[in-house]
Amino acid sequence: MSDTLTEGQKLGRGESLASSNGAYTLTLQDDGNLVLASRGQALWASSTNGQDVVRAEVQRDGNFVLYAPDKPVWHTDTKGKKDVRLVLQDDRNLVLYAADGPAWSSHTETSEIPAPPPADAAPEPAAEELDDKGIAQDSEPAAEAIDEAAPEPVGEAPPAEEPAPRTYTVVSGDTLWAIAERFYGDGTKYQVIADASGVSNPDLIHPGQVLTIP
Numbered sequence: 001m002s003d004t005l006t007e008g009q010k011l012g013r014g015e016s017l018a019s020s021n022g023a024y025t026l027t028l029q030d031d032g033n034l035v036l037a038s039r040g041q042a043l044w045a046s047s048t049n050g051q052d053v054v055r056a057e058v059q060r061d062g063n064f065v066l067y068a069p070d071k072p073v074w075h076t077d078t079k080g081k082k083d084v085r086l087v088l089q090d091d092r093n094l095v096l097y098a099a100d101g102p103a104w105s106s107h108t109e110t111s112e113i114p115a116p117p118p119a120d121a122a123p124e125p126a127a128e129e130l131d132d133k134g135i136a137q138d139s140e141p142a143a144e145a146i147d148e149a150a151p152e153p154v155g156e157a158p159p160a161e162e163p164a165p166r167t168y169t170v171v172s173g174d175t176l177w178a179i180a181e182r183f184y185g186d187g188t189k190y191q192v193i194a195d196a197s198g199v200s201n202p203d204l205i206h207p208g209q210v211l212t213i214p
Contacts, residue, residue: 001025003020003087003089004085004086004088005085005086006058007058007059007060007083007084008057008059008060010055010057010058011027011034011055011057012028012054013029013030013053013055014028014029014030015027015028017086019088019090021090023090024043025037025088026088028053028055028056028066031049031050032048032053032066033045033046033047033049034046034048034053034056036094036106036108038092043106044106044166044167046066046074047074047168047183048073051073053066053067053068054069058084058086062079062080062098063075063078064076064084064086064096074169074171075171076104077172078096078098078208081096081098081103082100084096084097084098084103085097091111092109093105093106093108093109104208106169106210107167107210166183166214167212168211169208169210170205170206170210174205175205176193176202176205179193179211179213180192183213193211193212196213197210199211
């Protein structure tokens with residue numbers, strides 16, 4: 001898989017980008033959600049699940065858009081940018097670059113070293129030596145080594161890593177009330193999103209603004 005979509009390229013359902021270091025993926029899921037994940041753990045999403053999204057396209061007009069069969073349902077609000085390309089970077093950030101620099105990003109960058117891939121299955125134990133009657137022979141030196149080996153101290157397990165907060169990128173026509181209804185089923189919780197996102201005036205949000213959904 002590539003880490004980049006250039007102008008005119010798109011992702012269909014089930015298709016993905018992968019960062020060069022292999023640690024992160026961007027997938028247009030069958031449920032219509034575009035999800036950035038690390039080893040299967042979601043870090044960012046377009047929150048378009050259930051909206052019948054069929055493709056994610058880097059358009060030649062500079063906009064990156066998610067389309068249902070009959071209409072656009074999400075976009076980066078970057079129409080008019082030139083020579084755009086979408087890159088899934090090794091620092092975990094998804095960035096739409098234009099000729100004049102970054103035009104949009106998922107704001108998920110990190111300086112942490114990505115976790116290694118899961119280890120392969122443990123190797124099978126070595127076969128025991130058999131005598132001429134096919135009976136396994138005891139290996140006394142090995143048994144002695146086990147008896148003499150000092151037990152390793154058991155340390156405390158490291159604390160579980162806090163899950164990354166959800167984010168949502170504002171599109172044209174959005175209100176904090178509607179966004180709160182989408183995520184919580186209760187529009188009156190708009191102030192929770194405003195406080196977490198540093199929005200001083202809940203009535204004033206703009207397309208392309210990234211909100212934190214606690």
